[in-house]
Amino acid sequence: MHSAEPRHRDRRRARHEATKQEILDAAWAMVRAGGLNALSLRALAHDLDMEPQSLYTYFPSKHAVYDHLFAAGNRELLDRFQRVETSDDPRHVLGQIAHLFVSFAADEPARYELLFMRTVPDFEPSPESYALAVDVVSQARSALAALGLDDDADFDMWTALVAGLASQQLANDPHGDRYIRLIDDAVTMFADHVFGTRVPRS
Amino acid sequence: MHSAEPRHRDRRRARHEATKQEILDAAWAMVRAGGLNALSLRALAHDLDMEPQSLYTYFPSKHAVYDHLFAAGNRELLDRFQRVETSDDPRHVLGQIAHLFVSFAADEPARYELLFMRTVPDFEPSPESYALAVDVVSQARSALAALGLDDDADFDMWTALVAGLASQQLANDPHGDRYIRLIDDAVTMFADHVFGTRVPRS
DNA sequence: CCGGTTTTCCTGATAGTGTTCGGAAAACCG
DNA sequence: CGGTTTTCCGAACACTATCAGGAAAACCGG
Numbered sequence: 001m002h003s004a005e006p007r008h009r010d011r012r013r014a015r016h017e018a019t020k021q022e023i024l025d026a027a028w029a030m031v032r033a034g035g036l037n038a039l040s041l042r043a044l045a046h047d048l049d050m051e052p053q054s055l056y057t058y059f060p061s062k063h064a065v066y067d068h069l070f071a072a073g074n075r076e077l078l079d080r081f082q083r084v085e086t087s088d089d090p091r092h093v094l095g096q097i098a099h100l101f102v103s104f105a106a107d108e109p110a111r112y113e114l115l116f117m118r119t120v121p122d123f124e125p126s127p128e129s130y131a132l133a134v135d136v137v138s139q140a141r142s143a144l145a146a147l148g149l150d151d152d153a154d155f156d157m158w159t160a161l162v163a164g165l166a167s168q169q170l171a172n173d174p175h176g177d178r179y180i181r182l183i184d185d186a187v188t189m190f191a192d193h194v195f196g197t198r199v200p201r202s
Numbered sequence: 203m204h205s206a207e208p209r210h211r212d213r214r215r216a217r218h219e220a221t222k223q224e225i226l227d228a229a230w231a232m233v234r235a236g237g238l239n240a241l242s243l244r245a246l247a248h249d250l251d252m253e254p255q256s257l258y259t260y261f262p263s264k265h266a267v268y269d270h271l272f273a274a275g276n277r278e279l280l281d282r283f284q285r286v287e288t289s290d291d292p293r294h295v296l297g298q299i300a301h302l303f304v305s306f307a308a309d310e311p312a313r314y315e316l317l318f319m320r321t322v323p324d325f326e327p328s329p330e331s332y333a334l335a336v337d338v339v340s341q342a343r344s345a346l347a348a349l350g351l352d353d354d355a356d357f358d359m360w361t362a363l364v365a366g367l368a369s370q371q372l373a374n375d376p377h378g379d380r381y382i383r384l385i386d387d388a389v390t391m392f393a394d395h396v397f398g399t400r401v402p403r404s
Numbered sequence: 405c406c407g408g409t410t411t412t413c414c415t416g417a418t419a420g421t422g423t424t425c426g427g428a429a430a431a432c433c434g
Numbered sequence: 435c436g437g438t439t440t441t442c443c444g445a446a447c448a449c450t451a452t453c454a455g456g457a458a459a460a461c462c463g464g
Contacts, residue, residue: 037323041422054442062422116373117319121239156370157384157391164366168358171318182359189359189395214411243451256413264451
């Protein structure tokens with residue numbers, strides 16, 4: 001079984017993909033430094049010692065760059081999901097997921113905003129990238145289903161709670177842990193609710 | 203006790219404020235129709251049959267327009283807060299607040315985004331407008347305190363929960379009620395948690 | 405009604421954005 | 435070396451917010 005394409009194509013593609021990655025790296029750096037909307041093709045080209053128009057050799061538009069960042073972000077999140085340890089204690093699993101998610105947000109606010117808030121005007125992910133986002137959701141959904149939570153309402157409640165903690169953390173205390181430290185309590189609250197346990201308060 | 207300023211000043215100010223309001227109305231319409239970032243000074247001026255530069259007679263910048271919308275939004279929200287009925291049942295009060303807030307978001311997504319998400323690049327409210335936003339928060343805080351919830355952690359948990367419901371509603375089902383119908387359940391969950399009640403599930 | 409003051413408005417220009425076109429330059433490989 | 439493909443850039447377009455200066459208009463006291 002051999003490739004139908006000549007090898008020099010591969011090498012060209014390799015170079016192409018290489019500089020494409022350079023552009024994406026520079027884009028990440030720019031976005032990390034100045035926020036999602038600080039991404040400018042002119043500044044990006046300047047950082048890479050080229051003219052802005054040259055970027056169009058690698059990406060058909062600025063939104064396409066965002067789209068790649070979007071896809072990469074979802075892959076990273078999906079990857080972290082895979083690392084969740086299974087456990088007999090549902091609360092332990094829920095706690096891991098919540099921490100995973102809020103940490104993902106706090107680690108790089110811009111990335112979280114790109115994936116979950118509509119911070120970039122008019123940006124919509126491509127079908128392929130959107131599929132990754134759907135994967136993330138279904139991953140979470142099946143993780144909860146494995147705990148016996150197969151009701152849609154329970155899932156929606158869970159996502160609202162966790163997303164609420166994440167976005168409040170970013171908005172009100174981006175460098176602190178004001179909402180992060182509420183996570184365990186939130187997990188308890190949610191678990192008590194869906195599993196039905198007595199909750200006397202000290 | 204008479205005014206120190208001559209009357210013609212008042213009349214000029216009146217006209218000034220009148221067209222200022224016209225601009226804001228047109229801005230609301232534009233934002234309502236096409237989202238927060240659809241606000242363009244050129245289009246705005248066109249709608250009002252004037253040149254874009256003339257707008258600068260009434261607002262020093264585009265952000266100043268946003269700022270007025272921001273302030274008006276906060277006043278509206280504050281107003282709705284005032285309408286909350288007092289009750290012996292804390293859950294009833296919490297339910298009202300939650301519904302109030304999520305409805306406020308669902309009624310006009312753009313307004314909610316302006317107040318609570320950072321959808322407009324580089325926009326920051328003026329000190330006066332920000333003071334209104336602080337008022338909203340302290341209003342909510344004292345409403346919860348009146349129910350015996352004077353712990354900061356409880357308040358943060360509450361805002362995270364409600365904000366999570368609101369933002370998920372806007373993001374995933376803007377024209378439906380997928381998260382709105384979870385509100386009562388969310389209130390129960392929160393109340394059970396903070397007040398410590400038994401919650402067996404059917 | 406007139407004259408001076410104030411307010412409003414527009415013409416023209418600046419600097420910035422993403423993007424398209426067309427051709428030159430460079431890289432590549434048989 | 436020759437021909438093909440890929441990469442790059444100069445010029446230009448359409449759009450954005452905004453600034454400067456002067457003309458037009460509104461206003462009001464005399």
